[in-house]
Amino acid sequence: MKRLLSIILLLTLFLSSISVNAFATSAEGEYVKPDKFIYGDVNQDGEVTVKDVTYIQKGLAEIHYVNAVQRFLADPDNAGFSIKNATAIQKYLAQYETKTPWGEEIVMASQDEFSKYVATEDDFEDDCVIVVVELKDKTPYTVQDFPECNLKSIELLADVPETKSQFYLLYLETPGRNNVLEFIKALDYRANIDMKLAMPNYVYSIKF
Secondary structure, three states: OHHHHHHHHHHHHHHHHOOOOOOOEOOOOOEOOOOOOEOOOOOOOOOOOHHHHHHHHHHHOOOOOOOHHHHHHHOOOOOOOOHHHHHHHHHHHOOOOOOOOOOOEOOOOOOHHHHOOOOOOOOEEEEEEEEEEEOOOOOOOOHHHOOOOOEEEEEEEEEEHHHOEEEEEEEEOOOOHHHHHHHHHHHOOOOOOOEEEEEEEEOOOOOO
């Protein structure tokens, strides 16, 4: 645990300079590489329609799970995932004037930040990954928020409001160095959404 806290403290110092990357998921939660992200396209079918309103309503009623990426697309104003998002999209579809960027495509960022942390390191535990996500609401992330890989469990390590970040430890169902690296590569697609950093859980102590 001391090692993990050391990593968290070190990473916190650099979060302001870390960019985010891109990710997509189908309405059923199956991982797919997206062509684009659109504000309001919560069900990820490529357009903003009344289906997205229904998707939000069913998610709030806990008929299905709305994952972190979908919550982001439903809430570009960062006011919190709620029925207000569904109402706002309905108004947009009815052509009410709005300053919210419904229907606008999100411009993807560079995907270089993730891979540089694993290019030369061999000394890490081969069953888990540390990820840092942008704190947008207080909904804790679950395994369902990471359909890029079959995860065994997820643990919230720290909530750091000062940097608007949450640190999670993700345990892979199938351990192994290659699986860890493939998972980090998959997370590389979550640009401009929620991811700030993904890296192996290093087992050595960091000295300041």
